[in-house]
Amino acid sequence: MDESQRQAADAILRVMSGETLARALELSGAGATPARAFVQELAYGTLRHWGTLEAIVRALAHKPPGDPRLTAILAVALYQLDHLRAEPHAVVDRAVAAVGDAVRPQAKGLANALLRRYLRERDAVIEAVTATPVGRWSYPRWWISRVRSDWPREWERILSAGNEHAPLTLRANVRVNSREELRDRLRAAGNDCEPVGEAGLIVAPPRPVRELPGYEDGAFSVQDAGAQLAAPLLGARDGERVLDACAAPGGKSTHILERADVDLVALDSDEARLARVRENLARLSLDDRRASVVAGDAAASATWWDGRAFDRILADVPCTASGIVRRHPDVKWRRRASDVAAFAAAQAAMLDALWRCLARGGTLLYATCSVFVEENEAQAAAFAGRTSDALRESCEFPAGVDSSGGQLLPSLPGAPHNQDGFFYARFRKA
Numbered sequence: 001m002d003e004s005q006r007q008a009a010d011a012i013l014r015v016m017s018g019e020t021l022a023r024a025l026e027l028s029g030a031g032a033t034p035a036r037a038f039v040q041e042l043a044y045g046t047l048r049h050w051g052t053l054e055a056i057v058r059a060l061a062h063k064p065p066g067d068p069r070l071t072a073i074l075a076v077a078l079y080q081l082d083h084l085r086a087e088p089h090a091v092v093d094r095a096v097a098a099v100g101d102a103v104r105p106q107a108k109g110l111a112n113a114l115l116r117r118y119l120r121e122r123d124a125v126i127e128a129v130t131a132t133p134v135g136r137w138s139y140p141r142w143w144i145s146r147v148r149s150d151w152p153r154e155w156e157r158i159l160s161a162g163n164e165h166a167p168l169t170l171r172a173n174v175r176v177n178s179r180e181e182l183r184d185r186l187r188a189a190g191n192d193c194e195p196v197g198e199a200g201l202i203v204a205p206p207r208p209v210r211e212l213p214g215y216e217d218g219a220f221s222v223q224d225a226g227a228q229l230a231a232p233l234l235g236a237r238d239g240e241r242v243l244d245a246c247a248a249p250g251g252k253s254t255h256i257l258e259r260a261d262v263d264l265v266a267l268d269s270d271e272a273r274l275a276r277v278r279e280n281l282a283r284l285s286l287d288d289r290r291a292s293v294v295a296g297d298a299a300a301s302a303t304w305w306d307g308r309a310f311d312r313i314l315a316d317v318p319c320t321a322s323g324i325v326r327r328h329p330d331v332k333w334r335r336r337a338s339d340v341a342a343f344a345a346a347q348a349a350m351l352d353a354l355w356r357c358l359a360r361g362g363t364l365l366y367a368t369c370s371v372f373v374e375e376n377e378a379q380a381a382a383f384a385g386r387t388s389d390a391l392r393e394s395c396e397f398p399a400g401v402d403s404s405g406g407q408l409l410p411s412l413p414g415a416p417h418n419q420d421g422f423f424y425a426r427f428r429k430a
């Protein structure tokens with residue numbers, strides 16, 4: 001029996017109880033099967049449109065079905081019908097079988113009736129459902145309200161951008177090859193790719209990166225174009241002592257090391273994630289550079305700092321990740337409204353502690369992958385307000401970058417600098 005719909009539905013329900021989608025897919029049993037890529041596509045796609053799909057199920061049933069597994073399997077089937085242009089009767093038959101198997105045999109009749117009603121009355125159902133904000137935008141209600149009040153002019157395009165597919169963006173490792181050499185190598189292997197930013201390439205259509213030439217020999221990293229702006233904004237120069245305070249998995253640490261011969265401390269509180277920093281340093285042939293990988297809490301420097309001030313500090317702090325939902329649609333449904341203030345408080349504590357580790361004249365770059373003002377501009381303004389020796393410097397972004405102050409606005413398809421939603425604020429110590 002084809003288990004793809006049931007496994008995707010299982011992963012979705014795990015996300016709703018707080019699991020990350022990557023882990024949820026492993027736990028759902030899809031990880032080891034040949035249908036893994038398909039289950040992944042179903043789970044990602046259904047979560048991207050969950051607000052709409054779940055509202056359709058409720059509208060069809062006239063009330064929420066009692067069993068969440070029934071809702072999840074029906075939502076996966078609706079995703080296939082609306083977004084994958086799958087053959088309707090095959091989708092319905094498989095979903096009905098999956099409901100019988102995963103919910104109970106008696107629920108098969110209801111599943112069959114609801115999906116067939118959708119096939120008959122689709123336009124009217126969609127019209128009714130998209131009249132509500134959650135049905136229209138596919139985000140939790142609190143999230144829509146927050147983006148609306150934070151971005152009164154841009155809120156619709158920010159929400160739309162988060163529901164698009166993200167491009168596959170690479171960063172050439174300029175210690176190994178120039179961006180142009182990498183582009184030629186990728187094109188010779190049949191990949192369409194276009195430059196973005198200083199060292200980036202967008203590969204279309206996206207492919208598993210391990211299948212691209214150069215991955216194993218460290219010719220490139222996978223990194224969004226917005227994230228690729230961190231190292232240039234930090235501006236570390238040869239010989240400087242640099243701290244990457246929240247470093248794992250090392251995307252920005254490795255970029256800093258590719259651009260200059262610095263003495264780098266890559267700090268992170270998560271030991272397991274630090275293993276990935278070491279792997280990336282090795283794969284990119286940067287492990288013979290002056291980099292030390294250190295486990296520690298950025299908000300408690302006494303536990304890991306040797307007291308020698310840093311010339312530059314990158315504080316790429318943990319955040320809601322509200323700017324990268326096009327890559328991680330599970331984030332929309334795992335977060336709670338109260339998480340924003342909790343992240344903001346932790347970020348403020350890190351900023352205050354890290355500032356004490358910065359040399360006079362040194363630069364601290366604060367970064368998040370969020371679009372919420374409380375974690376971004378409000379955080380930066382509050383820090384500048386309470387820190388008398390912090391001088392805020394403007395962040396100059398390259399031409400084509402869609403920004404508002406320090407906020408990179410997430411891109412719609414076709415943007416000249418296709419980027420996730422990032423925020424940067426730069427401070428110099430007087």
Ligand SMILES: C[S@@+](CC[C@H](N)C(=O)[O-])C[C@H]1O[C@@H](n2cnc3c(N)ncnc32)[C@H](O)[C@@H]1O
Pocket residue numbers: 245246247248249250251252253267268269270273296297298299316317318319
């Ligand atoms: C946005 S991610 C960093 C991404 C990384 N800079 C990159 O470009 O690959 C935030 C990181 O902060 C780490 N983190 C969370 N709390 C921390 C703390 N108190 N001190 C240091 N690192 C922390 C997390 O483990 C996570 O790896």
